[in-house]
Amino acid sequence: MLSIYRLPNKLPGEKVIKILRRDFYILFKKVLFFLLLAAIFSVIVFLVDMYLSEAEGSDLYPIFFLAASALALFVWLFFFFSFIDYYLDIWIITNERIINIEQQGFFSRTISEQRLFRIQDVTSEVEGFFPTVLKFGNVYVQTAAEKERFSFEQIPDPNGVRDTIIKLAESERERLSHEAIKKEVNGA
Amino acid sequence: MSIPLSIFLYIYYAFLAVWAVFSLVSLYHMFKFGVKSFTSFFAAFSYLAVSFVILVITYNYCRQIDWTSALAILPGWFEGKMPSIVN
Numbered sequence: 001m002l003s004i005y006r007l008p009n010k011l012p013g014e015k016v017i018k019i020l021r022r023d024f025y026i027l028f029k030k031v032l033f034f035l036l037l038a039a040i041f042s043v044i045v046f047l048v049d050m051y052l053s054e055a056e057g058s059d060l061y062p063i064f065f066l067a068a069s070a071l072a073l074f075v076w077l078f079f080f081f082s083f084i085d086y087y088l089d090i091w092i093i094t095n096e097r098i099i100n101i102e103q104q105g106f107f108s109r110t111i112s113e114q115r116l117f118r119i120q121d122v123t124s125e126v127e128g129f130f131p132t133v134l135k136f137g138n139v140y141v142q143t144a145a146e147k148e149r150f151s152f153e154q155i156p157d158p159n160g161v162r163d164t165i166i167k168l169a170e171s172e173r174e175r176l177s178h179e180a181i182k183k184e185v186n187g188a
Numbered sequence: 189m190s191i192p193l194s195i196f197l198y199i200y201y202a203f204l205a206v207w208a209v210f211s212l213v214s215l216y217h218m219f220k221f222g223v224k225s226f227t228s229f230f231a232a233f234s235y236l237a238v239s240f241v242i243l244v245i246t247y248n249y250c251r252q253i254d255w256t257s258a259l260a261i262l263p264g265w266f267e268g269k270m271p272s273i274v275n
Binding site: 059060062063065066069070072073074076077080081083084087088101103106107109 | 193196197199200203204207210211213214217218221222227228231235238239242243245246249250253259260
């Protein structure tokens with residue numbers, strides 16, 4: 001299990017600045033969808049139950065019960081996995097790098113990282129009614145070497161996160177250039 | 189024509205096996221990659237608790253059923269008693 005205080009491949013002197021997940025609204029939407037699904041399921045079970053008890057269909061009742069049980073288990077599993085999908089998508093900003101951990105479906109998981117000194121451009125994007133009102137959106141990080149953009153998706157306060165990354169990248173570049181000058185002076 | 193009721197129980201077992209595999213994968217992800225926190229344990233516990241309740245209710249109901257009995261499919265249709273068109 002991942003501990004916030006034990007980063008994967010932790011670098012010497014590395015400190016966690018921010019741990020980000022998708023905005024709480026995304027989880028709320030998933031919960032709402034699950035509740036809607038559960039309500040539809042309950043109404044269907046109620047109606048079928050009423051029909052079977054009225055239409056002398058007691059022979060069919062065990063089959064109906066098993067089907068309802070299987071469906072309930074799968075709806076519950078679907079909801080649990082939706083939560084995992086939300087909960088295991090994490091972006092970590094440290095003073096040396098940014099780490100993207102993403103769960104994609106049941107059997108796929110991606111972990112990628114970028115060193116801060118490589119960052120060239122950081123863009124934040126807030127698009128749509130709910131993202132604007134609730135202040136969440138995407139942050140895209142462009143590095144020198146990468147063709148693809150490193151993206152933080154549906155995170156709260158994307159503008160603040162962009163500013164943090166820019167400041168950290170600048171201070172990291174400054175630190176590295178100071179170290180390089182020191183090495184040159186010591187070498188000479 | 190009739191089919192044994194137990195066939196539906198076996199189909200349910202097959203569903204249950206698939207569900208168990210996906211549940212184990214989900215719980216594995218939660219414990220292996222989740223952040224060590226109260227939320228992780230609470231989510232996993234809630235999932236197991238609700239699943240357990242559904243399974244116990246199903247088991248208690250299934251216990252009362254005679255699974256050796258057969259279910260008649262479309263009674264009358266296979267005994268020459270098909271509904272006729274009345275002019």
